[in-house]
Amino acid sequence: MNEIVDVYHRRADAFEAKVAAVKPEQWSDPSPCAQWTARDVVGHIVDMHAVMLSPIGRALSPAPSVKEDPLAAFRAARADVEALLADPVVAATECDTPAGRFTAARHVHEVISADLPLHGWDLAKATGQDATIDPEDVRLSWESVSALPPELIEQFRTPGAFGPGVEVFGPEVPVGSDATPQDRLLGMIGRDPNWQRP
Structure with a gap:
C-alpha cells in the first residue's frame, strides 16, 4: 500500500x-x-x-x-x-x-x-x-504493456471498446531496432516518439 x-x-x-x-x-x-x-x-x-x-x-x-x-x-x-x-x-x-x-x-x-x-x-x-519519462516508469509501463495478451491489446486499440470516445492505445507506431526504451514504449501505445509541435 x-x-x-x-x-x-x-x-x-x-x-x-x-x-x-x-x-x-x-x-x-x-x-x-x-x-x-x-x-x-x-x-x-x-x-x-x-x-x-x-x-x-x-x-x-x-x-x-x-x-x-x-x-x-x-x-x-x-x-x-x-x-x-x-x-x-x-x-x-x-x-x-x-x-x-x-x-x-x-x-x-x-x-x-x-x-x-x-x-x-x-x-x-x-x-x-x-x-523525458522517468526511466523507472518506462520500465514498469513496458513490463505491464508487453505482458498483456494480444487480444486485450487489440481491444485497447479499438476506439469505444471501453466507452464512448475512449481509446486506450492508438495504432502501433513502428520504431527502429535501436530505439530507446522510452521510444519503444511510446510506439507500442500508439504515440509517435518523434512528434513535434507544429
Missing part, C-alpha cells in the same frame, strides 16, 4: 510540475494525442481521477474547471485521490472495474497512476517542455 501511495505521489508531482509550467497562451496548442489540445490532456487526467472515485461512491470535490484553471483543477482532483489512498478502509475496498475486480488503491495504481507519466509526455511535447 505504501508503495502505491509513494508512486502516485511521485508521478502526480511530476505531472503537476508540467501543468504549472504551461504558459497561458499554450493551452490551446495541439498535443500528440489527435484532436486533443494541451488543455484537453489535463482535462482527460482530471476526468480519470473522477473515474477512480466513482466505484467507491465518491465524486470530485467542487473546484475550478480545467477550462477556468487547469492547475487548480488538477490539484483538487489529486487531493481527492490522495484522500482515497490515505484512508485504509476505503483504499482496501474492492470495486468492479472494466479490467476486473480490484481494490480502490490498486485501481488507482493500475489506471490513473500509470497514465500520469504517459500523459505527462503528451503535455510536455505539446508545450515544449522536457519530455
Whole structure:
C-alpha cells in the first residue's frame, strides 16, 4: 500500500510540475494525442481521477474547471485521490472495474497512476517542455504493456471498446531496432516518439 501511495505521489508531482509550467497562451496548442489540445490532456487526467472515485461512491470535490484553471483543477482532483489512498478502509475496498475486480488503491495504481507519466509526455511535447519519462516508469509501463495478451491489446486499440470516445492505445507506431526504451514504449501505445509541435 505504501508503495502505491509513494508512486502516485511521485508521478502526480511530476505531472503537476508540467501543468504549472504551461504558459497561458499554450493551452490551446495541439498535443500528440489527435484532436486533443494541451488543455484537453489535463482535462482527460482530471476526468480519470473522477473515474477512480466513482466505484467507491465518491465524486470530485467542487473546484475550478480545467477550462477556468487547469492547475487548480488538477490539484483538487489529486487531493481527492490522495484522500482515497490515505484512508485504509476505503483504499482496501474492492470495486468492479472494466479490467476486473480490484481494490480502490490498486485501481488507482493500475489506471490513473500509470497514465500520469504517459500523459505527462503528451503535455510536455505539446508545450515544449522536457519530455523525458522517468526511466523507472518506462520500465514498469513496458513490463505491464508487453505482458498483456494480444487480444486485450487489440481491444485497447479499438476506439469505444471501453466507452464512448475512449481509446486506450492508438495504432502501433513502428520504431527502429535501436530505439530507446522510452521510444519503444511510446510506439507500442500508439504515440509517435518523434512528434513535434507544429
